[in-house]
Amino acid sequence: MTDWVIFATCLLAGLLIGSFLNVVIHRGPAQWKLVDSSDRGTLVSPRSYCPDCKAPISSIHLIPLLGFAVLRGKCATCASRIPIRYPLVELMGGLAGIIAVAIFGFSTTALLAALFFWFLIALSFIDFETGYLPDALTIPLIILGLAANVIDLFTSFPNALIGAAVGYLVFRLIGAAFHRLRGLEGLGQGDAKLLAALGAWLGWLALAPIVFTAAILALGAVGALRLSGKKIAGDTPIPFGPALGAAGALAMVANGLDLPAYYWR
Ligand SMILES: [Zn+2]
Structure with a gap:
């Protein structure tokens, strides 16, 4: 594989992980009983929906970065604002993948380093939003x-x-x-x-x-x-x-x- 194929693959994987990190950041604190919010669901279900109008988010709008860009930062159904945190965390997840591979090569070490970055992203945003x-x-x-x-x-x-x-x-x-x-x-x-x-x-x-x-x-x-x-x-x-x-x-x-x-x- 040429370098750019490796980097593109890691970027894509990182963006998708970043998208999952958003779910962890939004639903984790409620699932772990740190904040009182029973309507957020668990980490695996239900599928993503708008917290304001409860409309499910279509698959195309769930594509990292592109979804936010296509929607211009607003819910497709009720037009309420999507927090900037969503594309930001997706982007950081993608960058984490690229940086890990750039530094440690295409290796298990890089995968572990990326995992380390992803954990830190989730923890930082959860602490910023909830204090936990x-x-x-x-x-x-x-x-x-x-x-x-x-x-x-x-x-x-x-x-x-x-x-x-x-x-x-x-x-x-x-x-x-x-x-x-x-x-x-x-x-x-x-x-x-x-x-x-x-x-x-x-x-x-x-x-x-x-x-x-x-x-x-x-x-x-x-x-x-x-x-x-x-x-x-x-x-x-x-x-x-x-x-x-x-x-x-x-x-x-x-x-x-x-x-x-x-x-x-
Ligand atoms: Zn909505």
């Missing part, structure tokens, strides 16, 4: 990372084990200290499990650069929101998951490229 990082996603992500590193795919197995343990404990300790000092839930349990997962995939030496990058990204996002006129008080809950997810994805890229600052193997 569901165990139903973080725990499997920890197990997958440890499993991949049984054969040292991204880091050595001891590094992965220590990464999962240290990632979890560091955030639990910071969270407990923050709770003591300010009586606020600064870092949730979900954040600790997500950092444990990142440690399981990339090893304990990746944790410091990941947390540092995530903190910079989160501060940047808060700054940008302030500049755009949003009022953010000291006790406004800000989901840290998207920043952690982005930092984790960057660390995976750095791992694949063997960047010196991230040279932890």
